[in-house]
Amino acid sequence: MINENKGIQSVERAMMILETIAAAGGEIRLVDLAAQSGLHKSTLHGLLNTLAAMGYIARRGTHYALGLRLREIAQPLNDADALLREAFAPAVYAPWLNALAKPVFSRHLAALANTSTWMPLKAPAACA
Structure with missing residues (x-):
């Protein structure tokens, strides 16, 4: 049974980042991601670096984009x-x-x- 009231904040934030990037058409600037998510840039940097190292997002110049790893798991x-x-x-x-x-x-x-x-x-x- 899933307890929806007991989530792990870092996982929720990582999923929210992926959903926000997807909603923005698959690519977003850090400043826009910070504004839409309500997270500080320093918090986002740590989460984005982890997601990028795992292949879930990719950095393209000043933008962050959904990574190919998402296609593999989907x-x-x-x-x-x-x-x-x-x-x-x-x-x-x-x-x-x-x-x-x-x-x-x-x-x-x-x-x-x-x-x-x-x-x-x-x-x-x-x-x-």
Whole structure:
């Protein structure tokens, strides 16, 4: 069981840094990261140096960017998404969606991608 009230501050800060960089389009300046995170530059330097040494971020001039290590650890999620998309291929769900179609209703199909997010699946042209 996960106790959401008992977090480790340095881990929370590291994850917040990665999320902030991602929200900024994958790259951000230190001054902007400090402003958005509310952390002092000295605190950020230590966290950023650790994340960079581990490959989770990369320094590009005056900017910090998401590192390639994130792609490596996310690959199993990409593989799982591909399996979901295969399982819900248009040939499988198109007849079902068409049967539900009414001129006044929209229809959307999504599959549970992990414990907290849904992955939308595109409707085939016949369903649009």
